[in-house]
Amino acid sequence: MMGADFWSRRRAAVRAEAEAEVAEAARIAEVQAETLRAKTEAEKTDEELLIELGLPDPDSxxxxxxxxxxxxRAVPARLRNRALRKLWVSNPVLANLDGLVDHAEDYTDVATVMPDMKTAYQVGKGMLAHVQELARQAEALANPQPAPEPVAEEPAPEEAPEMIADAPEAEAPATPAFTDTPQDDDAQPMPRRHMRFVFADSH
Known part of the structure; x- marks a missing residue:
């Protein structure tokens, strides 16, 4: 039983290889024929090709x-382009674009459609960061947190005015009174004398 399955798979693989070879040979032959036809068409003028194909002049x-x-497909690309250009000019709808055609832009490279375009997409993560941010905002709206009470700032201690102790005034030296002898400036002051009054007894 297992031998029959093996030979069945083997025959199927051989048929697949043969079909692949035939398809490859047909593709090569088609490419060669297309290359030869393009070379032959390049050597002919547009008028000669139009006569061979039985087509009118596109400009008419x-x-x-x-x-x-x-x-x-049998029409060369240069004749097809001439016919398309004439079609655009002959139809006002196609010839006069109003700028509102969605598919008139070049979308071959989406990243360059809008200059300086930014996206939240990250390679390997997709839009994960953007989705997480939306979820966080939704949770914040659903469960608002009470605003913290403002903490009263303690006033800065005022600097005490600098107390400047009045220096005690130097006691002025006592001026000697009723001195009989003059004193020099450098001489030491004489001790203070007390006046003594004597009253005679009156009879």
Whole structure:
């Protein structure tokens, strides 16, 4: 039983390899034919190609004419582009863009569509940080925290005015009174004398 399964898988693999080889050979032949055709078309003029394909001159077309014949794969790219340019000019809707066409911008590189564009997307994390911030804000709104009471600041102690003790006035030296002898400035002061009064007895 196991041998039959093995040979069945082997035959299927051989068929797949043969089909892949045929498809690759067909692709190579198509590429070669396309290259040869492009080379042959490049050597011919537009008028010669239009006659061979049985197509009218694209510049002679006007609004309402059938442009679909130029969309065929057998038509060279340069003839197709001429027909498309004539189509845009012949149709006012296509020729006069009002700037409101959403798909008129170049979206080949999304990062350059808007200059200086910033995003919360992080490689490997996606929009995780943005989602976490939204969740935090929602939780803060649902459970508001009471505002802390303001702490009264203690006033700074006023500096006590500097108490300057009045220096005691030096006691002025006593001036000797009723001295009979003059004194020099450098001489020591004489001791104070007391006057004595004697009254005679009156009879």
């Amino acid at each position: 077309l006007k609004a309402g004419d059938d442009f679909t014949a130029f969309m065929s």
